[in-house]
Amino acid sequence: MIQSPYLLFIGDATDPLSIKMARSVADWRAEKCLGEYALPGCEVTTGCPALDIDQAAERGAKSFILGFANSGGHLDERYLEHILKAIDAGMDIVSGLHDKLSNYPELVKQAQDADVRLVDIRHPSLKLKTGTGKKRSGKRLLTVGTDCSVGKMYTSLSLTRALQQNDISATFRATGQSGILVAGEGIPIDCVIADFISGAAEVLSPDNTPEHWDIIEGQGSLSHPAFAGVSLGLLHGSQPDALVICHALKRSHMRGLPHVPQPSIEETINLNVSAARLTNPAAQVIGIAVNTSAVTDAEATAWCQQTSAQFNLPCVDPVRHGVDELVRQL
Amino acid sequence: MIQSPYLLFIGDATDPLSIKMARSVADWRAEKCLGEYALPGCEVTTGCPALDIDQAAERGAKSFILGFANSGGHLDERYLEHILKAIDAGMDIVSGLHDKLSNYPELVKQAQDADVRLVDIRHPSLKLKTGTGKKRSGKRLLTVGTDCSVGKMYTSLSLTRALQQNDISATFRATGQSGILVAGEGIPIDCVIADFISGAAEVLSPDNTPEHWDIIEGQGSLSHPAFAGVSLGLLHGSQPDALVICHALKRSHMRGLPHVPQPSIEETINLNVSAARLTNPAAQVIGIAVNTSAVTDAEATAWCQQTSAQFNLPCVDPVRHGVDELVRQL
Numbered sequence: 185m186i187q188s189p190y191l192l193f194i195g196d197a198t199d200p201l202s203i204k205m206a207r208s209v210a211d212w213r214a215e216k217c218l219g220e221y222a223l224p225g226c227e228v229t230t231g232c233p234a235l236d237i238d239q240a241a242e243r244g245a246k247s248f249i250l251g252f253a254n255s256g257g258h259l260d261e262r263y264l265e266h267i268l269k270a271i272d273a274g275m276d277i278v279s280g281l282h283d284k285l286s287n288y289p290e291l292v293k294q295a296q297d298a299d300v301r302l303v304d305i306r307h308p309s310l311k312l313k314t315g316t317g318k319k320r321s322g323k324r325l326l327t328v329g330t331d332c333s334v335g336k337m338y339t340s341l342s343l344t345r346a347l348q349q350n351d352i353s354a355t356f357r358a359t360g361q362s363g364i365l366v367a368g369e370g371i372p373i374d375c376v377i378a379d380f381i382s383g384a385a386e387v388l389s390p391d392n393t394p395e396h397w398d399i400i401e402g403q404g405s406l407s408h409p410a411f412a413g414v415s416l417g418l419l420h421g422s423q424p425d426a427l428v429i430c431h432a433l434k435r436s437h438m439r440g441l442p443h444v445p446q447p448s449i450e451e452t453i454n455l456n457v458s459a460a461r462l463t464n465p466a467a468q469v470i471g472i473a474v475n476t477s478a479v480t481d482a483e484a485t486a487w488c489q490q491t492s493a494q495f496n497l498p499c500v501d502p503v504r505h506g507v508d509e510l511v512r513q514l
Numbered sequence: 515m516i517q518s519p520y521l522l523f524i525g526d527a528t529d530p531l532s533i534k535m536a537r538s539v540a541d542w543r544a545e546k547c548l549g550e551y552a553l554p555g556c557e558v559t560t561g562c563p564a565l566d567i568d569q570a571a572e573r574g575a576k577s578f579i580l581g582f583a584n585s586g587g588h589l590d591e592r593y594l595e596h597i598l599k600a601i602d603a604g605m606d607i608v609s610g611l612h613d614k615l616s617n618y619p620e621l622v623k624q625a626q627d628a629d630v631r632l633v634d635i636r637h638p639s640l641k642l643k644t645g646t647g648k649k650r651s652g653k654r655l656l657t658v659g660t661d662c663s664v665g666k667m668y669t670s671l672s673l674t675r676a677l678q679q680n681d682i683s684a685t686f687r688a689t690g691q692s693g694i695l696v697a698g699e700g701i702p703i704d705c706v707i708a709d710f711i712s713g714a715a716e717v718l719s720p721d722n723t724p725e726h727w728d729i730i731e732g733q734g735s736l737s738h739p740a741f742a743g744v745s746l747g748l749l750h751g752s753q754p755d756a757l758v759i760c761h762a763l764k765r766s767h768m769r770g771l772p773h774v775p776q777p778s779i780e781e782t783i784n785l786n787v788s789a790a791r792l793t794n795p796a797a798q799v800i801g802i803a804v805n806t807s808a809v810t811d812a813e814a815t816a817w818c819q820q821t822s823a824q825f826n827l828p829c830v831d832p833v834r835h836g837v838d839e840l841v842r843q844l
Contacts, residue, residue, distance in 0.1 A: 317739030417743025
C-alpha cells in the first residue's frame, strides 16, 4: 500500500516517455498528487504544480515518488541527496526502478531514523503461492494485447471509471508500476518469481460479491517472445469472464523486436480465448480497444467500424471514442 | 557450477520421493557421488555407500549436497550442525531448498572462514535479460508434458545419453534442481523473475555448432493452471526444432489440482506446436515418451503401439523400452 498524497519527483528528465509513472498518476489520480518536483534542466512536466520538498511536506505529502524511468532501471546517484531530503521531511520513498532503494545503506539508515518506508514497487515482498485454478466468486475482465504498450492500462482504467459512473461496483487491479502507483496497490506481475505468476494473479483479484467486476490490467502479449509466459500466467490466474483485446495501429513489429511481426487481431482473439478457457470455460472477448493516435480521426473511425463488423464486436479508441460501447457488453 | 565429487546428505528422510535430488544424481552421475550421509532414523537410500563427513572429506568430497526436499522447502534447524561440520571439512554446501543458506548468518560466517561457497540452486545469481526471439545456431530438443512430474528430466537425460552413444554431439540442459545437480550447472527456470523466463531459456542453450543437439529439460505443462507461464516462456526461449511429448499413465487429474482434468496427448501436441512456432516455425513433435509404471508390461506395450499408430509417431516408455526409436527421428 502506497500512502498518498504524493510529491512526484521527475528529476531532470527531458523525454516525456521517461516520466510515464508520474504522468499516469497525475492523469488518473490528480487528487493524490500535491505537485511535482523537478530539477534544473528538466524539460517535461506532469501538469501538476511545482513544489519543492519543504513546501510539499508542509502540505502533508506522505510519499516521494520516483516518477521517472531510464533504460536499465538504475538509480542515478545524483538523485540521492534529494531522496535523503524527502526522507528527512518524513515522506516514504516509492521507486519503480530495478535498483532497490534498500541496497543503498545511507537510504536505509536515514529511513530507519526518520521512521519512513522505502517502497520498491518492482521487488514485491508479498509471500506468494503457486496457482490453484480454483474458481473465485465475482466477475473479472482482463485486457490483453497484440503487443506490449498498446494501451492495456489506459483501457483498464477507463473501463473501471465508466463502470463506476454507471453505478456498477468495479475495482482496477494493477499489475505494473504505473498502475500500482495509480491504484496505490497491486502486484508487479512481471517481477514475481516465475513459479508464482498465476498464484500472484489469483491473489490480486480475490473472491468478491457476485456482481462486482475486477478490471485487471494486462501485461505483454501471448505473441511476444520475451513476455508471453507472464501474459499466460496472468491470464490463467485472472480467470477472466471477459477479455478486451488491445491493439495499436501502425506498428510494423513487436515492441523491441524488429524481426518479429505483429499478430493479427484474429490470432490474438483465438490464442487468448483458448488459453483462458483452461481456468474459465466461459471466457469470451467482449470488445476491442485500439490506440489510433497514429492516424486521423476519420481513419480511426473507419478502422474501428470495419473491425467491429469483421468480428461482430464493439471496437473503439478509448481516448477518441470512450469505452461506453465496451461497458454495455458487461 | 557445482563442484564434484559430492557427498549426498539425506538427513533422516523416510519417503523415497523426498530424496529425489539425491537419487537423481546417484542414478545419472554415479561417478560424481562418493557416498551418502544419513542420520539415525533414515529409512531410505540412494544406493551409494554410507560415508560420514570426515570420511568423505578424506576421499576428496568437494560439495555437500542437501539431497532432500520437504513441503515448503524449509531448512530444518536440526541439520545446521551437520552443514557446519561439512563446511569445516572444506566442502561447498549445495541446497535446492526455498530457504536460502545465505540467510543463516552462522553458515555465512563459517563459509567465509573456511573459504567455501554456499550454493543456493533455487536462487539464481545470474544477471538475466529479457528474451529476444533471435534464432540461434545448433539444434534443440525440448521435452514438454501433459502434466508436471511425468518424466521430462528422465527422458531428456536418456535422449542425451543415447545421442552421445551414437556419436552425436549432445548436451543435457538442466532447468530444475535435480537436473542441475546431475549436470553440475543449469538454470532453475521456475525460480527466475517472470520477466526473464524466455531470456533465461535463451542463455541456457546458446549458439552451438550446426549438428549439435541441446536436449532441454522441460518444466510444467501448458495445461497446468499454476505453471503454464513457465512452460510457455521456456518453450519460446528454447526455440526447439524437436519436441518430445511426455505423459504418465493412470493420472486422473493435474498434479496437485484434483479439480483440473488432464489434457489429451492430441491437445498437448497442438498447444505446444502452435506456441513453439512463434520462435521456430520449423518446430515439430518427433515422438512420445510415456511413464507406464502404473500398468503391466503387456498393457504398456499395447498402449504405446496404439498411441504410435494414432499419431504416426514413435511412442515409448524410456525405462521399459529405451529411447532408440526417438533418437532415430533426430
